[in-house]
Every structure is written in C-alpha cells, then in structure tokens.
Amino acid sequence: MTIQNVAFLGLGVMGYPMAGHLARADFTVTVFNRTPDKSVRWCDAYRGRRSETIAEAVSDADVVMMCVGDDNDVRSVATEALQAMKPGSVLIDHTTASATIARELFSKAREHDIDFLDAPVSGGQAGAENAALTVMAGGEAAVFNKVKPVIDSYARHSQLLGHAGSGQLAKMMNQICIAGIVQGLSEALHFGQRAGLDCNSVIDVISKGAAQSWQMENRAATMLKGEFDFGFAVDWMRKDLDIALQEARNNGSTLALTALVDQYYADVQKSGGGRWDTSSLLTRLD
Known part of the structure; x- marks a missing residue:
C-alpha cells in the first residue's frame, strides 16, 4: 500500500510538532484536536487541513496516529x-x-479489518x-514495516519489540x-x-565517565x-509510574525503587510542583 493520506488525533505538546513533521515530509495531513483553536493554529503553521470530528479526520486516511x-x-x-x-x-x-x-x-481493530500498533x-x-x-x-512485523516510513518523519529510531502491548511495556x-x-x-x-563543591565543574568531569546520562547532560x-x-x-x-506499578503487580515483579520515587514525586506535587519538570526531585532535598 502506498501511504499518502494520514491523520493525527491530539495536538498536545507532542502531537502538534509530530503532525508538523508529517506535513513537511509531504504527506497529506488531516488533524483533529478536541480544542479546535489548536487545530486552527496548526493549519496556520503547516500545510494540511483540520476536521471538526474524529470521523471526518480519519475516513480517508491510510494511517491514523493518535497521542x-x-x-x-x-x-x-x-x-x-x-x-x-x-x-x-x-x-x-x-x-x-x-x-x-x-x-x-488490537483486538477491536481486527474486528474492523484495521491494523493496530501501540507505539x-x-x-x-x-x-x-x-x-x-x-x-x-x-504489533505485527508486516504492519510495522509498512508504516515505518511514516514514523521516520518524526523519529530518529523506531523498533518493533513484540506483540501488541510490547511497546507500552x-x-x-x-x-x-x-x-x-x-x-x-x-x-x-x-x-x-552541601559539601561546598562547584557542582557545575564536577558534572563537567563525571559526565565524561560512567555516571554519564541523558538526564545529567540535559538537566x-x-x-x-x-x-x-x-x-x-x-x-x-506519576501517571506513567502508576501504569508501571500496576503492571508490576500483575506480573509479579518488584519495583521497590520505582515505588519510592513515585512517592517522592507525590511530595513534589503536594508542594505545588505538579507541572514542574521531573528533575524537580531536587527540591525535596533542598
């Protein structure tokens, strides 16, 4: 199947630019957002059209993405x-x-002769x-391979990890x-x-060694x-960690550190930091 028409449902902080990359890649893009003004702004910034309803947005789409x-x-x-x-x-x-x-x-999509990927x-x-x-x-390998060129519009790496649900896991x-x-x-x-060190200088050093991480480099x-x-x-x-902790209860895995950090994030929420970046864990210690 040649993929040309795509639809994107949900223009939040992630979906808005992702749909934009699809437009830049010359797909014919239709967007839908429950708050219409975001769809209007998106159409002002990118080539594409907006729909007032989900049904209208997806009816002619070869691939529908949602976030x-x-x-x-x-x-x-x-x-x-x-x-x-x-x-x-x-x-x-x-x-x-x-x-x-x-x-x-995945099962519901099958009933409609539609393929599904959790991604x-x-x-x-x-x-x-x-x-x-x-x-x-x-999901299924044939489906992933078919839509990978679409996903590549906004991803530097994508990989199929198993059957339906594996992406979420x-x-x-x-x-x-x-x-x-x-x-x-x-x-x-x-x-x-507390030790009186110049922490910026220390980070400059230890980020070159085994302690390096994306969080250290960027936060x-x-x-x-x-x-x-x-x-x-x-x-x-906290929403994401709750999902992980629920799954851990289902499969019998032990997530002691995750459960502890989740409660630390609850402390940040109580102090008014629910919309702060996740690196705000430091505020608990200060």
Whole structure:
C-alpha cells in the first residue's frame, strides 16, 4: 500500500510538532484536536487541513496516529476512530498508556479489518520538535514495516519489540529507568552542594565517565539553577509510574525503587510542583 493520506488525533505538546513533521515530509495531513483553536493554529503553521470530528479526520486516511492523555482517552478516541476508518488502514497509538488497553484495541481493530500498533515515544517535547523521538512499538512485523516510513518523519529510531502491548511495556521500562536516574542525580547534586563543591565543574568531569546520562547532560545545569518550569511534568510522570506499578503487580515483579520515587514525586506535587519538570526531585532535598 502506498501511504499518502494520514491523520493525527491530539495536538498536545507532542502531537502538534509530530503532525508538523508529517506535513513537511509531504504527506497529506488531516488533524483533529478536541480544542479546535489548536487545530486552527496548526493549519496556520503547516500545510494540511483540520476536521471538526474524529470521523471526518480519519475516513480517508491510510494511517491514523493518535497521542492523547490516558487509557480512558485512548479508548474513547480509538473507538470513535475505528468506527470510521477504512478497512486495511492502520491505527498507531503514540500515547503512553497501559499494555492492557493496547491489547484491547488490537483486538477491536481486527474486528474492523484495521491494523493496530501501540507505539509510545521517548524524547520529550524537544525530541518531538526536532524529529528525534524514539518509538517503541508492539504489533505485527508486516504492519510495522509498512508504516515505518511514516514514523521516520518524526523519529530518529523506531523498533518493533513484540506483540501488541510490547511497546507500552518497553515504555514502562524507560520510565522506571528515568525515575531512578533522576533521583540519583538529585542526591548527587544535593550532596555536592552541601559539601561546598562547584557542582557545575564536577558534572563537567563525571559526565565524561560512567555516571554519564541523558538526564545529567540535559538537566543538571538547570537543576542547579533551580529551573523546573519546562519539560516532562511531574503529573505526567506519576501517571506513567502508576501504569508501571500496576503492571508490576500483575506480573509479579518488584519495583521497590520505582515505588519510592513515585512517592517522592507525590511530595513534589503536594508542594505545588505538579507541572514542574521531573528533575524537580531536587527540591525535596533542598
């Protein structure tokens, strides 16, 4: 199948630039957002059209991408889209949601002769804006290979990791890793400040060794300045960690550190930092 017509449902901080990259790649793009003014702004910035309804947006699409809020949003939007999508088309969910909803939608899509991939992303707003996202996909290989050229419009790397739900499980692993790394970095910076060290200089040194991480490279400087009004919000991280912790209860895995850091993020929320970047864990220690 030659893919030309695509639809993007959900123009949040991730979806807005992702849909923009599709337009730049010369796909014929139709967008939908529950708040219409975002669709209007998107059409002012990019070549494409907007639809007033999900059904109108997806009816002629070869591939439909969605990036919304949580499981309930995913189920609501996807159910409406599947009713209007044409047979043989593909629905790709880029939302970070549960593996349960991914498996559910895979089965529902099959009933409509539509293919489905769960494909959460990592890289944050900057990754979306710079077409540098990492996409973790679950589904069938033939479907993934068919839509990979579309995904490549906004991703620097995408990979199929297994059957339906595998993409979401991989994203849970991603968030588990980040939670521990950010807490460790926060404690290191707190320790260094109390010890009277020039932490910027220390970070310059240790970032060249085994302690290096994306968080250290991209967040240490702003953490030391006390700047947290940007990036991936604590509220969103707690949603993601809750998904991971629920899955851990289902599969019998032990996530002691993740559960602890989740409670630390709850402390940040209580202090009014729900919309702060996840690196705001440092504020608990200060």
